[in-house]
Structure formats: structure tokens, C-alpha cells
Amino acid sequence: MERRVKLLGTGKYLPARVVTAAELDEQLGLATGWTEKKSGVRIRHYVTTETAAQMGAIAAKRAAEAAGVSLQELDCIVCASGTAQQEIPCTAALIQEELGLSRTGIPCFDINSTCLSFVTALDVMSCAMAAGVYKRVLIVSTEIASMGLNWKQKESCVLFGDGAAAVVVGQTPEGESSRIISSAMQTYSEGAHYSEIRGGGTMVHPRHYANGHEDDFAFDMDGRKIFRLTSQLITGFVDSLLAKASVSKKQLQAVIPHQASGMALRIMRTKLGFMEQQMVDIMADHGNVIAASIPMALHEAISQKRVARGDCLLLLGTSAGLSLGGIVLEY
Amino acid sequence: MERRVKLLGTGKYLPARVVTAAELDEQLGLATGWTEKKSGVRIRHYVTTETAAQMGAIAAKRAAEAAGVSLQELDCIVCASGTAQQEIPCTAALIQEELGLSRTGIPCFDINSTCLSFVTALDVMSCAMAAGVYKRVLIVSTEIASMGLNWKQKESCVLFGDGAAAVVVGQTPEGESSRIISSAMQTYSEGAHYSEIRGGGTMVHPRHYANGHEDDFAFDMDGRKIFRLTSQLITGFVDSLLAKASVSKKQLQAVIPHQASGMALRIMRTKLGFMEQQMVDIMADHGNVIAASIPMALHEAISQKRVARGDCLLLLGTSAGLSLGGIVLEY
Numbered sequence: 001m002e003r004r005v006k007l008l009g010t011g012k013y014l015p016a017r018v019v020t021a022a023e024l025d026e027q028l029g030l031a032t033g034w035t036e037k038k039s040g041v042r043i044r045h046y047v048t049t050e051t052a053a054q055m056g057a058i059a060a061k062r063a064a065e066a067a068g069v070s071l072q073e074l075d076c077i078v079c080a081s082g083t084a085q086q087e088i089p090c091t092a093a094l095i096q097e098e099l100g101l102s103r104t105g106i107p108c109f110d111i112n113s114t115c116l117s118f119v120t121a122l123d124v125m126s127c128a129m130a131a132g133v134y135k136r137v138l139i140v141s142t143e144i145a146s147m148g149l150n151w152k153q154k155e156s157c158v159l160f161g162d163g164a165a166a167v168v169v170g171q172t173p174e175g176e177s178s179r180i181i182s183s184a185m186q187t188y189s190e191g192a193h194y195s196e197i198r199g200g201g202t203m204v205h206p207r208h209y210a211n212g213h214e215d216d217f218a219f220d221m222d223g224r225k226i227f228r229l230t231s232q233l234i235t236g237f238v239d240s241l242l243a244k245a246s247v248s249k250k251q252l253q254a255v256i257p258h259q260a261s262g263m264a265l266r267i268m269r270t271k272l273g274f275m276e277q278q279m280v281d282i283m284a285d286h287g288n289v290i291a292a293s294i295p296m297a298l299h300e301a302i303s304q305k306r307v308a309r310g311d312c313l314l315l316l317g318t319s320a321g322l323s324l325g326g327i328v329l330e331y
Numbered sequence: 332m333e334r335r336v337k338l339l340g341t342g343k344y345l346p347a348r349v350v351t352a353a354e355l356d357e358q359l360g361l362a363t364g365w366t367e368k369k370s371g372v373r374i375r376h377y378v379t380t381e382t383a384a385q386m387g388a389i390a391a392k393r394a395a396e397a398a399g400v401s402l403q404e405l406d407c408i409v410c411a412s413g414t415a416q417q418e419i420p421c422t423a424a425l426i427q428e429e430l431g432l433s434r435t436g437i438p439c440f441d442i443n444s445t446c447l448s449f450v451t452a453l454d455v456m457s458c459a460m461a462a463g464v465y466k467r468v469l470i471v472s473t474e475i476a477s478m479g480l481n482w483k484q485k486e487s488c489v490l491f492g493d494g495a496a497a498v499v500v501g502q503t504p505e506g507e508s509s510r511i512i513s514s515a516m517q518t519y520s521e522g523a524h525y526s527e528i529r530g531g532g533t534m535v536h537p538r539h540y541a542n543g544h545e546d547d548f549a550f551d552m553d554g555r556k557i558f559r560l561t562s563q564l565i566t567g568f569v570d571s572l573l574a575k576a577s578v579s580k581k582q583l584q585a586v587i588p589h590q591a592s593g594m595a596l597r598i599m600r601t602k603l604g605f606m607e608q609q610m611v612d613i614m615a616d617h618g619n620v621i622a623a624s625i626p627m628a629l630h631e632a633i634s635q636k637r638v639a640r641g642d643c644l645l646l647l648g649t650s651a652g653l654s655l656g657g658i659v660l661e662y
Contacts, residue, residue: 001464003462051533051534052532052534077518083418083532083533084531084532084533085532085533086527086529086530086532086535087479087527087528087529087532087548088445088526088527088528089526089527089650089651089652090445090652091532092518093520093651093653096523097521102519102520102523104519105517106518107516107517108444108518108520108654109442109444109447109518109654110441111441111443112441112443113421113439113440113441114419114420117440123459124455124456124458125455127458127459127461127462128459130461130462131334131457131458132332133332133454148533148536183464185438187408187423187424187436187437187438188435189424189432190434192420192424192425192428195419196419197417199418200418200537201416201417201422201531202382202414202416202478203382203383204417205478205479205548206537207545207548209538209540210540210541214538217418217536217537320420320421321420321421321439322420322424323420323439323440325438
């Protein structure tokens with residue numbers, strides 16, 4: 001189960017355009033303070049001209065630089081995002097193009113479990129590295145959430161921001177102990193329709209957009225139902241994941257959670273019994289950046305020196321599906 | 332590099348609606364015989380009411396039955412398709428729902444490298460199985476190509492069909508020799524725009540469909556450019572993959588190629604020097620079913636008893652990206 005891989009470097013990119021809670025209060029006709037109080041988000045970023053691949057490429061360059069790895073040394077590029085730049089081809093190929101690697105042959109593909117995409121990608125790609133298939137893998141999560149927001153659902157639209165985060169993963173050198181200790185994922189599709197965008201694929205094609213299907217192309221979330229199902233499952237899920245890793249809650253230097261919402265983070269912490277200083281909470285100045293939230297919080301924790309080599313970390317999140325996912329690793 | 336996994340069972344589903352070459356000749360105002368001659372496709376299937384998840388679930392049930400594995404024994408469901416049913420959540424969760432497994436917790440996620448999605452999924456998931464993370468993985472490729480065809484590009488629209496194929500992959504029992512011998516993938520994004528659907532993601536949102544962007548939501552293919560780039564690369568790619576596997580072309584009982592087009596299959600065979608009886612060609616009565624083509628051709632080869640346990644097989648294809656991918660395995 002253990003896989004000797006090391007997170008060599010991380011990077012992030014945020015669009016220049018900052019959208020404040022006050023701006024959304026006004027735009028949505030809400031009482032001053034409503035957005036920040038309900039979402040826990042003071043500012044989030046929205047793209048202006050950036051594409052997902054451009055944001056991902058900048059985050060990737062920063063991650064490679066932090067890792068001390070040249071882009072040409074990468075032997076796989078995985079895009080792990082809940083949104084795609086275009087239907088065909090996969091976003092990873094478009095990131096390869098933005099990175100100036102278009103003649104290198106470095107394999108590119110996408111892994112998608114919505115908000116858990118990064119966790120899923122790290123999990124399976126660490127196995128591919130353990131099997132010797134790859135040596136230095138770039139995982140990029142790049143999300144333009146602002147494109148699909150549902151302005152009729154004020155509870156959800158105030159949560160999200162755009163941005164990208166990237167991690168270069170390598171094999172652990174001899175004599176070092178960085179590794180993935182254990183991982184787990186569970187999907188309960190009884191909650192498959194608790195958060196969804198029904199349109200855009202082969203079921204409700206974009207040609208139907210203007211025929212009264214606008215709502216099918218916006219994010220539709222039932223926060224109450226998600227909360228109820230997640231609450232039933234999360235404690236058992238985390239206990240079993242930590243038991244499998246033989247790591248106690250106290251041994252975790254940091255918990256890197258998906259930044260679902262300010263409230264979700266508070267409830268997760270108290271329900272699971274983590275200390276406030278263990279939780280990496282970047283919600284207030286990033287918002288929920290879909291799959292980029294976890295690697296971005298990881299990047300912030302590393303940049304702020306809240307975690308050091310040898311520390312035990314827990315990556316933990318929930319996603320549309322409805323899924324729970326987590327990885328215990330030694331950084 | 333070797334991974335001791337066994338393809339336990341396969342299944343396929345084709346929609347009831349059959350579309351003949353003659354029907355397309357008439358619909359497109361082409362000379363009688365043009366469609367079949369150009370595409371190599373006599374009949375293909377289009378969905379009427381089926382969703383991608385419904386097709387995938389039927390193929391999956393048949394694969395599980397062939398494998399002698401109950402659905403509850405699966406411990407991972409991967410959807411490996413070039414098209415998605417809806418933007419959120421991933422199609423694998425929707426397949427889990429259709430399979431009646433919505434309270435099981437079986438993890439679900441999507442892997443996408445367009446037409447190579449199945450090959451990529453089998454490659455990385457066999458590593459996850461080798462690492463002990465999963466024991467019995469369901470990989471489903473389910474495609475509704477007919478939804479995004481470009482009726483202005485007669486060369487491409489006549490190639491495609493809808494359908495699904497599924498494979499249950501398990502760990503190889505002691506004393507048996509089924510295994511993945513070697514695998515390879517290469518992506519050259521200099522060809523990223525040789526075949527694409529630009530719309531539907533965060534770059535050209537469905538809300539722009541009616542504003543003169545209709546063409547961005549249809550499949551746009553430059554067959555000549557794809558042919559030129561692929562021709563430069565494919566021989567070296569296959570030679571190196573077979574060399575890595577220490578398997579000669581003669582030792583391959585069957586080559587399971589992506590069914591790109593009738594011409595592509597002929598050129599691939601002559602260029603690579605395979606014998607006609609080695610090539611599994613299901614183009615004439617299926618068309619190009621995107622990522623479902625390779626597992627569907629595999630299913631046909633197994634069903635027709637063209638391959639038996641112990642045989643060496645080559646899965647081989649190209650995809651948008653532009654990517655080449657292949658796996659040498661002992662069935």
C-alpha cells in the first residue's frame with residue numbers, strides 16, 4: 001500500500017481580478033456582509049482573459065521551479081480538474097502546449113472526480129510511479145468556476161473562485177522517508193444529483209442551451225442534503241483511513257482539506273476533533289477552487305512553512321458524486 | 332513494469348437504432364456508396380433514448396457476468412471515455428447509480444485521453460492493482476459520438492457510432508500468467524488542434540452556442556494533418572513498445588487497434604507490417620466509437636474466440652491530443 005513518492009515542488013496561480021464579498025453583496029442585491037458571513041470568503045479571483053491551460057501552465061512552471069526539475073524532465077502530465085477547457089482534447093494536452101512541450105511526447109491525460117480530482121490523481125499516479133511506469137509526474141488542477149456559477153442560488157455562487165495549483169511528484173531518493181502511507185476513496189451515488197451541472201455533456205447538449213435549458217448549464221447544489229450524507233459518513237471514513245495508516249490524529253502536522261465552504265471546514269474540524277492549528281484554511285482569500293483547493297492549500301501550507309519534511313499530512317475532501325477521499329502521507 | 336492483472340470479463344452494448352451507409356449518403360446528399368467507401372463503415376448505431384451511463388451499465392453487467400464477479404465485489408469503477416454525460420459529477424458515479432450500487436461506496440472516477448482513455452485507464456489502474464490499492468476494477472468506455480458530429484465535415488461525420496464496452500480487471504491468480512507486459516503513451520500537442528471540439532468547457536461556454544459559435548461545439552478534424560504526424564511517429568512508437576516487452580510482431584496473436592477509420596486501419600497494418608489475420612477490425616459494423624472502440628474490439632476478439640488465455644495481444648491507438656498509446660499484454 002505504501003508508495004515511496006515525494007512531493008518535490010508546488011506552485012499556484014490566481015487571476016489578477018479580485019472579487020470582494022462586498023461586490024457580490026451588491027451584485028446579488030444582498031444585505032451588506034451576507035456573502036462573507038455565509039461563505040467565509042472575503043475575496044476570490046475570477047479570470048478575465050486567462051484560459052484554464054494558461055493558468056495551469058503558470059502554476060506548473062512554479063511547481064517545477066520549486067522542485068528543481070526542468071519541464072523537459074517531466075515524464076507525465078496529468079490534469080486533475082473538475083472542469084475542462086474544451087470537450088476535446090483533454091486539458092493536460094493543452095497544458096503541455098502552453099508549457100512549450102508540444103514536441104516532447106510527454107504523455108498527457110485527465111483524471112476527474114470533481115473536487116477530489118487531485119487526490120485521485122495523486123493516489124493512482126503514485127501507484128504508476130511505484131510500478132516504475134513514471135518517475136516525475138506533474139499534476140495540475142486548474143479551474144474556472146466562475147464560468148458555471150448559478151446566480152439564482154446565492155448560497156452556492158458566493159463560494160467559488162478561479163485558479164490553478166500544481167505539484168511535481170518524484171520518486172523518493174534513497175535514505176529519505178517521504179511516502180504515501182495510505183489512501184481511500186468512497187463514492188455514494190445516492191448523492192450524485194446533490195451537486196451537479198446536468199448540461200454540457202451528451203445528455204443535454206449545448207445546442208439546447210437557448211431552448212429553456214439555461215439552468216441545466218449552471219451549478220445546482222443542495223447543500224443541506226450534501227451536509228446530511230457527508231455527516232453520516234465522514235467520521236468513519238477518516239477513522240478507517242488513519243487506522244490503515246497507523247497514524248493518530250495528533251500525529252498529523254496538518255490537515256489539508258477541500259475548501260468546500262467556511263461552514264463545511266468548521267464542521268469538519270469539530271466533528272473530526274482536529275485542532276484549529278492543524279487545519280489549513282485558505283477559504284477567506286481563495287474561495288472554493290474546486291479540485292485546485294486541496295493542492296492550493298497544500299502549497300500555502302508549504303510556502304508558509306507550516307509543514308516540513310518528515311511531517312505527516314492528511315489530504316481530505318468530499319466531492320460531487322458524492323465522494324469522500326483522503327490520503328495520509330509523509331511529506 | 333510488469334503487472335500481474337487479468338482481464339476477467341468483457342461486455343458491450345450497442346443502441347438498437349442502426350444507421351446504414353446508404354442512409355447517410357442520402358441524408359448528406361452524397362453519391363450512393365460514398366460513405367461506405369470513404370469510411371469503411373456499413374452500419375453504425377446511434378442512441379435514441381439511451382444515456383451514456385445506461386449504455387455503460389449494461390456493458391458493465393455483461394462484463395461482470397462474463398467475469399463471474401458480482402457487481403458488489405467490484406472495488407473501483409472507472410469511466411474511460413472521451414465524452415462525458417454531464418459536466419458534474421463524473422460519468423463513473425452515474426454508472427454506479429445505474430448499476431444499483433449507489434449505497435456501496437465503491438470509488439468512482441473518470442480517466443480521459445479521448446480515444447485512448449481505455450488504454451490509459453487499464454495502464455494506470457493495473458498499477459493501482461499491483462500496489463494493492465484495488466483488487467477488481469471495472470473500466471467502462473461509453474460514448475455518444477452522434478451528439479457532437481459535424482455534418483459540415485462529411486469525411487468525419489460518417490466515421491462515428493455510439494456504444495459502450497466494459498472490462499472487469501482482476502489480480503492474476505497464483506499459477507496463471509496473465510499480465511500487462513509493457514505499456515507506453517506519447518502526447519504531441521503540436522497536434523492538439525488537429526481534432527477537437529473547442530466548445531463545451533470553460534473556454535467557449537454553452538451560453539455562447541447560439542451567438543455564432545455553433546461550429547465550436549461540433550467535432551473539427553483535419554484528417555490529413557493527423558495522418559502526417561501519426562505516420563512519422565507510429566513505427567518508432569510500436570517498435571519501442573514491443574522491444575520493451577521483448578515480444579516480436581509475429582508473437583502477437585492479435586492487434587486490437589483503435590477503429591479510427593477504415594483507411595487508418597489499412598495504413599496502420601501495412602506500415603507496421605502486421606498480417607491481416609492479426610488485426611481485429613470491427614469498423615464495418617460499429618464505426619469509430621471513440622474510446623469504446625478498443626475495448627469493443629477486444630470484446631469481439633474474445634467472443635469470436637480469436638484469442639485465448641496465454642495469447643499475447645497489442646492494444647494500440649491514437650487519439651486527439653495528439654497521442655499514441657499501447658499496451659502489450661498476455662491475455
